[in-house]
Amino acid sequence: MTTNVFWLLVISYWLHLLATVVWLGGLAMMQLVAWPALRRGTLTSNHWLALQRRFMPWANGSLLVLLITGFVQMTNDPNYNGFMVLDSLWAGAILVKHLAFVGMVIIGGYVQWSLYPAISRVELLVKNRPALAAAEEAKLNKKELRLLKLNLLCAVLILFFTAVATAT
Secondary structure (H helix, E strand, C coil), X not given: CCHHHHHHHHHHHHHHHHHHXXXXXXXXXXXXXXXXXXXXXXXXXXXXXXXHHXXXXXXXXXXXXXXXXXXXXXXXXXXXXXXXXXXXXXXXXHHHHXXXXXXXXXXXXXXXXXXXXXXXXXXXXHHHCHHHHHHHHHHHHHHHHHHHHHHHHHHHHHHHXXXXXXXX
16 A cells, blocks of 8 residues: 555545544434424424524535545455445445435435425414414424434444444
8 A cells, every 4th residue: 555545545534534423423412412402392493493504514514525535445445346246244234334324315305405494484384374383393393303313323324334344
């Protein structure tokens, strides 16, 4: 391994770990801290939405960094034998990890470009049609909680299959 490749991998691993901390830390905070606070009434809906909107660029940036650095790491791994070559436990673990990653991207895109705008529209209904707004808000909150849990499950799967690939 040349010195340039070595330092490219060092920087790639470092950025990958930093992005993982931002991404997984943010998800854990949203799911395990902020959501229960919202349900208990110690966090207002406005603060919850503001928190989500502030986290979204960090999550998107982290996923982009994870994608780029993960590609650099994978293609330099001695276990990598080519695209969709499933000849080992390592390759299978990496495939499942990537499927979970794609799931997270799809969930994140849906939340960002469909669910959050729907929540914003419901906020506009509150003044004119409070009963309808309350019913819609309850449905959207349930959907959001399911998606947060599914996103966290994908994150846990990614970490588990990273551990499997690392151990092989």
